[in-house]
Amino acid sequence: MSDINRQKIADSVPQKGFFGHPKGLFTLFFTEFWERFSYYGMRAILIYYMYYEVSKGGLGLEESTALAIMSIYGSLVYMSGVIGGWLADRVFGTSRALFYGGILIMIGHIVLSLPGDLTMLFISMVFIVIGTGLLKPNVSSVVGDMYSPEDNRRDAGFSIFYMGINLGAFISPLIVGEVSKTSFHLGFGIAALGMLLGLIVFAVTKKKNLGLAGTYVPNPLSPAEKKKVSLIVGISVVALAVILGTTIPAGIFTLDVFITLVGIFGITIPTLYFIVMYRSPKTTATERSRIIAYIPLFIASVMFWAIQEQGSTILAVYADKRTDLEFAGITISPAWFQSLNPLFIIVLAPLFAWIWVKLGDRQPSVPKKFALSLLFAGLSFLVILLPAYFGGEDALVNPLWLVLSYFIVVIGELLLSPVGLSATTKLAPAAFSAQTMSLWFLSSAAAQAINAQIVKFYTDKTEMMYFGVIGGVAILLSLILFMLAPKIQVFMKGVR
Known part of the structure; x- marks a missing residue:
């Protein structure tokens, strides 16, 4: 899309109305606030719902x-997200894509809010994933569409938008975690309500606030391409239905096989990219x-997210089973610990932004920042070793140890996540700029695909x-990356 068209779209959006930013930022801030409220609220209790006994309202699955x-x-x-981006670029446009996505997420949470079995869980997962x-x-x-190419408010606008993401992620585990003490399904219902509120905000305000932003299809399919894509999708759906319809009853396609396949795809897809x-x-x-x-840098990102994402799996179990939840006269819900990550990001992100501005050209290079992020990720796991080492493996752990672990890994996240987004835009080949950004997010997919294989050992x-082995590997990779940093910098050809 040309800069002229970008300017036309930006001109259609009321440019003043939300903290000095385009009025549409209000719409997108609260749409994403409620979407993240919905997702992180669900995620905060899902692991407990799966392994808690049926008598406690869970599904009674094995913990592993x-x-x-x-x-x-x-x-x-x-x-x-790769498929969602393609559909927006070639079929729906971004505005319709996000609205349809919100509807599917809400349906997925509604399915979870109804009493059911493992089949219902998988049905809800399909809706929420898509x-x-x-x-x-x-x-x-x-968000980017609302600003003209020369608008210097763009970075600040994304910072405000990012704050909405973290506010939603911070508040939801506190509310959903407390409600889930009564019923997991009620907690999932609250998550569904959150997504509904996001959809209402978007639908009611988009016409007035967003103008043409998100309404265009950047690279629409031609009639011939539509026929070809429809044929491929139709054949794929039928083939998948036949394969699953024959292999599942025969006991060939099992949950373990599915987990292994996702693990293979998680590594293969980025490699092919x-x-x-x-x-x-x-x-x-x-x-x-x-x-x-x-x-x-991509490999370092995979290692980092492999540790960070265990905050909602291994550390969630640790919070539930190994942590003393009676603290300062209150009973802590284990789901509340899921609010720590966004809370620390909200508090520390402005500090890190100030530090990089203050250091200017003296700040560490991108490879060194990544190396430091791995160091903090490894330390966050080694910290968890200390209470068991000093107090024994059977004693309940003071919750402040878990708080410290989350705090340390967030320092690593702020060294890697925003830096990685910026580096990706600079290092991406011109012909693959959008796809390289998709590749960056695939590092998280690869990390969790790997996690699915290793969490069974916990x-x-x-x-x-x-904790010792994974933390130690992260620190070892940190040292290797730090030593390779000057060589990597040479290959970056002037990008810093």
């Missing part, structure tokens, strides 16, 4: 199975060098070894 499903869930959510894939990547695109971009005739020699530099007896 529940942990693997949770990891696969997260992996598929990130993978689906819905999040449609909504999550596209709502950010609409790198090969295609590197070998493309549209990629220049300088861009190929930058792709080489991006590979160790038990009460292996706790210290589990």
Whole structure:
């Protein structure tokens, strides 16, 4: 899309009305606030719902199975963003994509709010995975549409929008976690209500606030392409139905097989992305060098998210079973710990932004920031070793140890996540700029696909070894990346 068209879209949006930003930022801030409220509220209690006994309102799954499903869930959510971005670019436009996605997410949470079995859980997961894939990547695109190419408010606008994400993620575990003490299904119902409120905000205010933002289809399918895509999708759906219809009853396609397949896809898809971009005739020699530099950064990102994402799996179980939940005269819900990550981001993000501005050219290079992020990720797991080492493996742990672990990993996240987004835009080949951003998010998908394979090794007896080995590997990779940083910087060809 040309800058002229971008300017036309920006001109259609009322440019004053929300903290000095386009009026549409109000619409998108609260749409994403409620979507994240919905998603993180559901995620805060889902692991407990899966492994709690049926008598306690859960599904009674084995803990290792529940942990693997949770990891696969997260992996598929990130993978689906690639499909959601393609549909927005070629079929719906971003505005419709995010609205349809919100509806699917709400349906998924409604399914969870109804008493059911494992089948109902998987049905809800399909709705939420597809819905999040449609909504999550596209709502950010609409934010960008509201600003003209020369508008210097853009970065500040995204910062305000990012605050909405974290506020929703902070509040929801506190509310849903408390409600779920009465009933898991009531907690999921609250999550569904949150998504409904987001849809209402979007539907009521979009026409007045968003103008043309998100309404266009950047690269629409031609009639011939529509026929071809429809044929491919139709054949794929029929083939998938036949395969599943024959292999599931025969006991060939099991949950373990599915988890293994997602793990394979989680590694294979990013690998193919790198090969295609590197070998493309549209990629220049300088861009190929930058792709080489991006590979160790991608691997570091996978390692970091493999630890960070265990905050909603392994550490959630740790909060439930190993932590003393009677603290300062109150009974803590284990789901409340899920609010720590967004809380610390809200508090620390402005500080980090100030530090980078203050340091200017003296700040660490991108590879060194990634190395430091891995160091903090590893330390966040090693911290969990200390209470068991000093107090024994059977004693309940002071909740402040868990708070400290979350705090340390957030420091690593702020060294990696915003830096990685910025580096991706700079290192991406011109012909693959959007796809490279999808590749960045696939590092989270790959991390959780790997987690689905390794969380099964976590038990009460292996706790210290589990945290020690993973934390130690992260610190070792940190040291290797730090030593390779100057060489990586050379391959980045001037990008800092």
